[in-house]
Amino acid sequence: DLHPVALGSFLSDCMEELAADHPALSVKTVCEADPLVRLDAQKLRRVFANVVQNAASYAATAGSAEPGQRGRLDVSLRVDDGTAIVVLRDYGPGLLPGTENRVFERFYRADASRAGGGAGLGLAIARRIVEGHGGTIQAENAEGGGAAFTIELPVVAS
Numbered sequence: 001d002l003h004p005v006a007l008g009s010f011l012s013d014c015m016e017e018l019a020a021d022h023p024a025l026s027v028k029t030v031c032e033a034d035p036l037v038r039l040d041a042q043k044l045r046r047v048f049a050n051v052v053q054n055a056a057s058y059a060a061t062a063g064s065a066e067p068g069q070r071g072r073l074d075v076s077l078r079v080d081d082g083t084a085i086v087v088l089r090d091y092g093p094g095l096l097p098g099t100e101n102r103v104f105e106r107f108y109r110a111d112a113s114r115a116g117g118g119a120g121l122g123l124a125i126a127r128r129i130v131e132g133h134g135g136t137i138q139a140e141n142a143e144g145g146g147a148a149f150t151i152e153l154p155v156v157a158s
Contacts, residue, residue, distance in 0.1 A: 001040045002038040002039055002040055002133065003038065003039070003040075003041075004036045004037070004038055004156050005036065005037060005038075005039050005041060006034045006035070006036060007031075007034065007035050007036070007037040007039070007077060007084050007086075007153070008031035008033055008034030008035070008077055009034055010039075010041065010044075011029065011031060011048070011075065011077055011086060012029050012031060014044075014045050014048050015027050015029045015048070015052075015075050016029075018048060018049055018052045019052075021052075022052060022053070022056040024056065024059065024071055025052070025055060025056045025059055025071055025072070025073055026071055026072045026073070027052070027073045027075060028072070028073070028074050028075065029075040029076075029077075030074075030075070030076045030077070031076070031077040032076070032077060032078045032079070033077060033078060033079045033084075035079050035084045035155040035156075036155065036156040037084050037133075037153045037154070037155060037156060038133070038134075038154075038156055039133055039153070040129075040132075040133070043129045043132070043133075044129065044130075044133065046125070046126070046129060047126040047129050047130055047137070047151065048088070050122040050123060050125070050126050051088045051126070051149050052073065052088070053122070054090075054122065054123075055073045055088070055090035055092060055147075058090065058092030058093055059071040059072075059090065059091070059092055071091075072090070072091045073088060073089070073090050073091075074087075074088075074089045075087070075088050075089075076089075079155060082154065082155050082157075083152050083153070083154060083155060084152070084153045084154075084155050085150065085151070085152050086150070086151040086152075086153075087148055087149070087150050087151075088148070088149045088151075089142050089146060089147070089148040089149075090142075090146045090147055090148075091142075091145060091146040092145075092146050092147065093145075093146075094141040094142065094145055094146050094147050095139060095140070095141050095147050097141075100138070100139050100140050100141070101139075103123050103139050104123045104124055104126070104127040104137070104139070105124060123139075130151055130153070133153055134153070134154050135151060135152050135153040135154065136151070136152045137149060137150070137151045137152075138150045
């Protein structure tokens, strides 16, 4: 059920709501643009909720980035060549080397000792939702520690 939505406004509102659900997580959202994107708001919110939940779960983990950075999530939106690019960057322990693509597999758990009780489905579902919107989602270790999830969605032509 895709409809044209101003992504910057939607993302800002969504992050404000999700931050309220995770008071220990400091969420900073910067939108350089407010492009129209065809999306299913409920489903895309689920994608963002999953990444925010993961960031909150791993925020205080030993091995996270510098203590002053723990519990922080930076969210940005920019547009490049007809593509809306959303980056959600946390400051947790990051991804285990070689798991950047595997984290999107169903039931995959990178480290059972850090399991927060989930079934390992969240990021697999997120990938399916993003791909259903004609986009992509990727994960990587961020420079300086933590993980970064990049979601790219096509912008509606004006």
